Amino acid sequence: MTSIHFHPTNETLALYASGDLDSASSIMMSAHLEFCSHCRHRVADMEENLARELDLSTAEPLSNDMNAMLEKILAHSPEPQLETNEPTATYLELDNRRFHLPRVLQNHQDQIGPWTRLPGKIKRAHVSTAGQSKMNFIYMDCDSVLPQHTHQGQEITLVLAGEFMDEQATYRPGDFIIQTSEHKHSPKTRADQDCLCLTLLDAPLHFTSGLATLLNPFSQLFFR
Ligand SMILES: [Zn+2]
Structure with a gap:
């Protein structure tokens, strides 16, 4: 199952x-x-x-x-083939930890940017792709919270490792979560559980609660 x-x-x-x-x-x-x-x-x-x-x-x-x-x-080739003999990276590194890299990205390691810090205990690594939408690896350390926000466009989140939760549910590896402007949520992790996700955003996030609305000028940070 x-x-x-x-x-x-x-x-x-x-x-x-x-x-x-x-x-x-x-x-x-x-x-x-x-x-x-x-x-x-x-x-x-x-x-x-x-x-x-x-x-x-x-x-x-x-x-x-x-x-x-x-x-x-x-x-249409769902499993991209190796074109060169360059070694294929099968993992993603962050702070001496290794996470399995989805196969579809294993030949595109050079398009994964360096890790940068976002507000909170959250880190982001951009993935260059064709088109307007923005793809990022988002790493939420244990006990981190992203302030409540809504989405001006569509956000797709795929959990790769660990788990996170919001007001609606707990999300685990493989879960493919689609959020639109109708959803407001505040993702967070447990004190003993971190989480790595791959996200695809159509438009910057819009923070909706209290002091976090002050983050809105910086919401572009999540959209690069
Ligand atoms: Zn499925």
Whole structure:
């Protein structure tokens, strides 16, 4: 049985299976699939259905639509292949600790920036990706709190190690959490448990409670 309670939506899984998801979101999805056999099977089924639709059409000349779909499927490679013989980093280092690095990022270590400190006991390492949204590793040390905030766009959080909680739930490795402007939350860790996440943000966070609203000018810090 899986202990993962939060998964991508069906729509997102379908976009991933057809190769229509943007590259940053695809990285988040690939990393989730590494944890989640449930979603892996669903994507495999979707890919099989797409392939079958193509098969049915082979008796007829391919339409432009089908050609485009075929190209997309051929271009879609969920497991990026090694292009060079450079050693592949399979872990991420932070303060003498090593965390398993999602496979999808193992060949892209050079695009993971240095760790920087954020307010609280929180650290961030930026991941360069194509597109407008911002990907970061976020490390919350034991007993840390991020002030309550909402999201001006969408935030996807994938727990990689440890756990954190907010007003709604406790999140564990593999959980794929989607927050929008409708959600207000204050993530925190227990006194004896740290947490490493990979996050994808559409827009800066907006802090909503008390003194933390003073952080808003700095919320860009979370969005680089
Ligand atoms: Zn899943």
